[in-house]
Amino acid sequence: MRDLDGAYQERLRELDLKNQYIEELKNYIQELEKKSQITEKLNISDDDYETLCQGGLFVIGSARSGTSILYEFLNLSQDIFLLGEANLQSKNIMK
Numbered sequence: 001m002r003d004l005d006g007a008y009q010e011r012l013r014e015l016d017l018k019n020q021y022i023e024e025l026k027n028y029i030q031e032l033e034k035k036s037q038i039t040e041k042l043n044i045s046d047d048d049y050e051t052l053c054q055g056g057l058f059v060i061g062s063a064r065s066g067t068s069i070l071y072e073f074l075n076l077s078q079d080i081f082l083l084g085e086a087n088l089q090s091k092n093i094m095k
Contacts (some may be wrong), residue, residue, distance in 0.1 A: 039049050059074075070089040074080050 035046070035049060037047060042049075046054075059067055059070060061070075071082060075082050
């Protein structure tokens, strides 16, 4: 009876590992589909996409141009990290 119980537990562990692997594959496929949609929408190559993902993106605009609302919308995404708006109107720049 113990052999059957041990075999059953081992089989359950195997099934759990297979289910984890399936979930990882699903997540990988979703990432590939997301990447494909982005590269197609932006009309960029896969290499350019990878460069953008590794680097940063700066959004610069003059006052009252919509950068604050853009910041708020981008901040809603869990995939984006925003540092906040910089105050570039220092005394040295204004001279």
